[in-house]
Amino acid sequence: MPYVETYYGPAAGAEVQRPALRRRLEADVCVVGGGLAGLTAALELARRGRKVCLLEAERIAWGASGRNGGFVSPGYSASHKTIERQVGPDDAKSLHRLSIEGAAAVAANLDGLGVADVDRVDGILSTSRYEATAELQARRDWLEREFDHRLEFRTRAQMQEVLASPRYFQGLYNPQGFHLNPLNYARGLAREIERLGGELFEASPARALARDGASGVVVTDGGQVRAKDVVIACGGYTGGWAPRLRRSYLPIATYVMLTKPDKALISRAIRTTAAIGDGRRAGDYYRLVDGGERILWGGKITTRRTQPRRLGQLLHQSMVSTYPQLADLQVEMAWSGLMAYARHLMPQIGRLGEGLWYCTAFGGHGLNTTAIGGQLVAEAIAGDSDRYRLFEPFGLTWNGGLAGRGAVQGAYWAMQATDRIRERRLFQ
Numbered sequence: 001m002p003y004v005e006t007y008y009g010p011a012a013g014a015e016v017q018r019p020a021l022r023r024r025l026e027a028d029v030c031v032v033g034g035g036l037a038g039l040t041a042a043l044e045l046a047r048r049g050r051k052v053c054l055l056e057a058e059r060i061a062w063g064a065s066g067r068n069g070g071f072v073s074p075g076y077s078a079s080h081k082t083i084e085r086q087v088g089p090d091d092a093k094s095l096h097r098l099s100i101e102g103a104a105a106v107a108a109n110l111d112g113l114g115v116a117d118v119d120r121v122d123g124i125l126s127t128s129r130y131e132a133t134a135e136l137q138a139r140r141d142w143l144e145r146e147f148d149h150r151l152e153f154r155t156r157a158q159m160q161e162v163l164a165s166p167r168y169f170q171g172l173y174n175p176q177g178f179h180l181n182p183l184n185y186a187r188g189l190a191r192e193i194e195r196l197g198g199e200l201f202e203a204s205p206a207r208a209l210a211r212d213g214a215s216g217v218v219v220t221d222g223g224q225v226r227a228k229d230v231v232i233a234c235g236g237y238t239g240g241w242a243p244r245l246r247r248s249y250l251p252i253a254t255y256v257m258l259t260k261p262d263k264a265l266i267s268r269a270i271r272t273t274a275a276i277g278d279g280r281r282a283g284d285y286y287r288l289v290d291g292g293e294r295i296l297w298g299g300k301i302t303t304r305r306t307q308p309r310r311l312g313q314l315l316h317q318s319m320v321s322t323y324p325q326l327a328d329l330q331v332e333m334a335w336s337g338l339m340a341y342a343r344h345l346m347p348q349i350g351r352l353g354e355g356l357w358y359c360t361a362f363g364g365h366g367l368n369t370t371a372i373g374g375q376l377v378a379e380a381i382a383g384d385s386d387r388y389r390l391f392e393p394f395g396l397t398w399n400g401g402l403a404g405r406g407a408v409q410g411a412y413w414a415m416q417a418t419d420r421i422r423e424r425r426l427f428q
Contacts, residue, residue: 017059020203021223027053027199029381030218030227032206034058035065036182036366037359038233039189040105040374046196048382053225054198055218057205061186063237067337068366069256069285069298071275072106073124073177074099074149077364078345086344087393093146095390099365100149102372106185107178109371115188117181119289123274124177127159127168132279136170149176162272165322179275179287182367206241209356216355229381232352233359233374236338248348248396249340249361255300257315257334261293269323270295284318294332295319311336339363342397349373349391357381358396 029045031038034056042052056062076083076099084092110120128136136153143149154171190200201220208219209230216230232242236251259266266288270276275287286297297319312334320327341363342348348361359377362369376388 018056018200018202021055021201021220021225023223025053025199025223025225027051027225027227029053029229029231030055030216030225031231031233032209032218033231033233033235033360034060034186034190034200034202035063035233035235036061036186036189036370037065037235037362037374038231039065039186039193040371041231041233041359041377042193042198042200042374043109043189043196044375044378045381046193046198048378048384050382052193052198053227054193054200055204055206055220055225056200056202057237057239059202060190060200061183063235064254064337064339064363064366065186065235065370066183067256067335068182068254068339069275069287069296070179070182070367071124071177071277071285071287072103072179072367073174073365074103074368075365076346076369077341082344083346087390091390091393096147098372098376098387098390099368100147102368102370102375103177105371105375106367109189110180110185113188113192115185117184118188119184120178120180121273121275121287122175122178123272124174124179125154125162125171125272125274125276126174127163127171127276127278129167129278129280129283130169132170136172140172162270162274163276164269164271164325167322168278173274177275181289205239207239208241211353211356214355227355229355229357231357231359231377231381233377235340235360235362238340238360244352244396245348245358245360247398249342251338252341252363253336253338254298255311255315255334255336256296256298257312257319258289258332259295259297259319260330260332261290262329263291263293265326265329266292266295268325284322286319295326295329339366342394344394344397346394347373347391348394348396349376349388350395351380351388 028050029052031042031054034054042054046052140151140153152173154173156169159168159171204220206218210217215226218225238246277285284299286295289296297315299318312331316331340361342361347369349359351357357377359373379385380388
């Protein structure tokens with residue numbers, strides 16, 4: 001099915017809408033949030049025989065989980081050096097191994113569930129927009145030595161063969177990484193939860209959360225769920241009913257466009273099926289979709305919640321600045337989505353109290369980290385492991401309020417300026 005028919009935004013394609021909760025319900029576990037983290041937690045618990053209820057305020061994967069670029073590869077938004085400073089070298093390596101496991105879990109679900117229309121394509125190419133031979137080769141060697149994770153170095157000449165742009169220098173190709181349609185993947189998880197007996201409710205935003213004896217009670221407009229365990233797996237759209245979580249991360253907007261079909265024109269610029277991402281903090285990421293007929297192009301981040309005017313034009317300018325030969329390639333549609341970022345740039349996974357869990361803040365590397373986050377929370381609830389504790393040192397740090405939003409936006413603009421200066425020196 002073409003991407004234009006499975007638009008990642010609120011329309012959510014032709015998927016049948018699930019009912020809203022209109023009664024009192026008892027379950028073993030209530031998951032709040034129908035994104036990839038919540039769906040994964042619910043699926044892993046349903047596989048363990050738990051009676052699961054999931055509440056989604058809009059539609060399944062309506063938020064960032066269904067609107068992202070669809071890249072699946074290891075890593076976090078925080079750099080390994082940053083993580084190591086926080087938790088030490090051994091736990092930093094354990095955390096990276098979890099991110100590898102998360103990417104493998106997505107692949108296993110695709111193979112095991114046979115999700116239709118997910119359009120998986122192998123290969124992710126990370127590019128540098130400046131001379132970085134020694135840096136990239138050192139990273140390649142480190143990943144293979146420490147994690148047995150093999151990447152392939154690409155020279156500038158090799159890059160030019162597949163990406164006809166003067167902007168790119170060297171790159172690292174990850175043959176184990178892949179890209180997919182995340183909305184259809186999320187829908188496949190939802191169907192499997194229901195097949196295993198779980199109940200999913202859409203248009204059912206949580207309004208209140210309370211503890212009643214040994215049970216948690218989640219109240220919606222039309223009903224309530226009583227469960228021994230409650231998992232809060234919301235992201236950038238979390239409401240005021242979970243104030244501690246809402247104050248612990250920043251909703252960051254990211255933007256994506258889909259071009260109109262023109263395979264012949266696109267092939268003049270991009271001659272690889274690998275997904276592409278550059279090494280800038282807020283760089284461009286893109287990939288061919290619909291068999292090379294279109295480009296899905298993402299980039300730019302901001303703390304503003306409203307979608308900019310002329311969004312498609314702004315993203316088109318970014319594309320043309322990299323590939324001038326694509327100036328005549330028109331935009332079919334563009335959309336935005338709110339990701340959740342903690343100030344420490346790591347996922348927030350843990351326990352707020354007896355029977356109350358949180359699994360959120362996956363901005364930047366959501367497809368692998370939502371997979372492992374949901375799995376770790378499910379393991380903890382089932383008593384299978386306490387691996388979620390590896391994330392405890394990061395915690396629920398206050399986001400800084402309005403000042404925090406301003407600081408993040410200012411840091412982003414500063415990084416943009418640094419990138420522009422560096423590239424200007426190269427091309428003068």
